[in-house]
Amino acid sequence: xxxxxDIEEQILVIFGSNGDLSKRKLLPAxxxxxxxxxxxxxxxxxxxxxxxxxxxxxREDVKSAILEFSPNxxxxxxxxxxxxxxxxxxxxxxxxxxxxxxxxxxxxNTLSANLNIARNIIYYFSIPPFxxxxxxxxxxxxxxxxxxxxxxxxxxxxPFGYSYATAVELDQKLHTGFHxxxxxxxDHYLGKETVQNIMVTRFYNGFFEPIxxxxxxxRVEITAAEKIGVxxxxxxxxxxxxxxxxxxxxxxxxxxxxxxxxxxxFDSNSIRNETVKVLQALRPITAENASxxxxxxxxVATQVDGQMCPGYREERGVDPNSKTETFxxxxxxxxxxxxxxxxxxxxxxxxxxVRVTEVxxxxxxxxxxxxxxxxxxxxxxxxxxxxxxxxxxxxxxGMKIPGAGYKVQxxxxxxKYADLTDAKIPEAYERLLLDCMTGDSTLYxxxxxxxxxxxxxxxxxxxxxxxQDIPLCFYKCNSWGPLEANNLFDEPYTKWCEPEE
Ligand code: BG6
Numbered sequence: 001x002x003x004x005x006d007i008e009e010q011i012l013v014i015f016g017s018n019g020d021l022s023k024r025k026l027l028p029a030x031x032x033x034x035x036x037x038x039x040x041x042x043x044x045x046x047x048x049x050x051x052x053x054x055x056x057x058x059r060e061d062v063k064s065a066i067l068e069f070s071p072n073x074x075x076x077x078x079x080x081x082x083x084x085x086x087x088x089x090x091x092x093x094x095x096x097x098x099x100x101x102x103x104x105x106x107x108x109n110t111l112s113a114n115l116n117i118a119r120n121i122i123y124y125f126s127i128p129p130f131x132x133x134x135x136x137x138x139x140x141x142x143x144x145x146x147x148x149x150x151x152x153x154x155x156x157x158x159p160f161g162y163s164y165a166t167a168v169e170l171d172q173k174l175h176t177g178f179h180x181x182x183x184x185x186x187d188h189y190l191g192k193e194t195v196q197n198i199m200v201t202r203f204y205n206g207f208f209e210p211i212x213x214x215x216x217x218x219r220v221e222i223t224a225a226e227k228i229g230v231x232x233x234x235x236x237x238x239x240x241x242x243x244x245x246x247x248x249x250x251x252x253x254x255x256x257x258x259x260x261x262x263x264x265x266f267d268s269n270s271i272r273n274e275t276v277k278v279l280q281a282l283r284p285i286t287a288e289n290a291s292x293x294x295x296x297x298x299x300v301a302t303q304v305d306g307q308m309c310p311g312y313r314e315e316r317g318v319d320p321n322s323k324t325e326t327f328x329x330x331x332x333x334x335x336x337x338x339x340x341x342x343x344x345x346x347x348x349x350x351x352x353x354v355r356v357t358e359v360x361x362x363x364x365x366x367x368x369x370x371x372x373x374x375x376x377x378x379x380x381x382x383x384x385x386x387x388x389x390x391x392x393x394x395x396x397x398g399m400k401i402p403g404a405g406y407k408v409q410x411x412x413x414x415x416k417y418a419d420l421t422d423a424k425i426p427e428a429y430e431r432l433l434l435d436c437m438t439g440d441s442t443l444y445x446x447x448x449x450x451x452x453x454x455x456x457x458x459x460x461x462x463x464x465x466x467x468q469d470i471p472l473c474f475y476k477c478n479s480w481g482p483l484e485a486n487n488l489f490d491e492p493y494t495k496w497c498e499p500e501e
Contacts, residue, residue: 009042017047056091140177191428234317279452290463297327329485
């Protein structure tokens with residue numbers, strides 16, 4: 001476990017500090033690190049944005065964001081917030097104005113000299129993707145990437161690119177000023193404690209590994225269901241869709257962790273070498289197969305609990321004729337010895353009935369079903385890795401119902417993190433920021449992994465664009481998405497799990 005002594009003095013610069021991500025996630029996460037005594041003695045955070053604010057108004061804004069978006073903010077000691085605010089600074093920077101970066105450089109130099117802080121700097125790109133390259137160039141132009149006076153790292157938010165080609169191009173551009181070790185591509189799903197715990201579950205315990213393969217696993221189901229619609233992110237979402245927003249990054253990363261081989265040693269490169277192999281082994285879904293292996297959907301206006309829930313096309317910022325998908329279900333295969341022909345079903349959608357993220361490993365039936373006729377529920381076993389909410393693991397298996405005869409019912413043996421005393425699950429951004437501060441990139445996506453996942457999703461997106469006969473299926477809000485998603489299963493009676501919150 002780290003202590004603040006292990007973390008070098010440093011400066012965190014947030015581009016886009018007045019934006020939603022910064023307010024909802026980054027500032028609360030930094031404050032939580034402060035509360036956990038994990039920020040170095042010498043540390044400052046410099047917010048930047050196009051708004052003209054002075055230090056006082058910025059600190060008021062930061063305080064409001066912390067109070068509004070931190071979990072448990074009601075219990076915060078106000079003195080602690082005030083103390084924390086002493087390390088918060090602001091500089092007006094218009095990202096597209098090159099000369100503003102000269103101002104930023106001077107500001108950083110002055111603060112670093114006055115406060116006697118080394119110029120170890122993280123630049124967090126919490127800005128629209130079209131600005132990644134622009135800001136990186138401006139940093140390079142003023143030598144803000146140079147490491148003579150301290151290390152420099154950039155954290156780049158998702159989406160990293162818009163396709164395989166644009167991701168490669170973005171990499172090339174970033175590499176002109178930063179080497180790979182300086183680039184941290186964030187995928188907050190990798191920062192989730194429960195996603196990391198999949199590795200521990202698999203590689204610490206001897207009894208999961210022998211069954212974690214094609215011999216015993218019938219299929220794997222990965223679901224990320226959200227109750228909310230696109231809210232005020234319609235403008236961004238309409239250019240992205242569920243495939244780019246959730247599958248290309250978060251869910252393929254989860255799949256990679258579920259399917260990876262055990263690394264020989266537990267270090268950043270070995271782990272990332274194994275996850276990337278999974279992504280590279282994904283069987284391509286060709287344009288011909290896109291309609292058989294992928295279902296896309298969009299939510300329509302629906303009456304829910306007496307209230308009208310707007311359809312996607314009525315959301316602010318969305319084209320009224322939009323064909324953007326708010327739901328995707330797909331069947332993928334990992335072509336390697338462990339997983340040959342085991343289907344991985346991935347599903348994500350907005351406006352579904354619950355907010356749940358989970359992985360279900362469906363095990364094969366026992367070879368001879370003695371109790372088939374007497375079984376009240378489904379006869380196969382499941383290992384359920386619950387990522388959110390109620391994070392934990394459950395094993396679902398058949399038990400004899402007490403009494404005469406041999407009636408069998410499935411029961412659930414569950415572990416919940418919440419049952420561990422004192423266990424506060426850190427927010428993904430807390431963990432990821434801390435990792436970058438200490439130079440650990442294990443939970444950040446590597447360039448080859450990002451490329452491999454674009455390589456997998458690109459042909460599907462292309463097929464949707466080009467093949468008019470691939471339908472966009474409409475679904476009601478508060479439903480589990482289009483019924484067509486059930487057609488992805490080979491067995492007629494197999495259906496998606498409908499997890500409860
Ligand atoms: C973001 C997506 O990356 O992840 C959002 O852009 C989505 O559309 C969110 O709602 C889901 O994250 P989480 O942590 O709430 O599952």
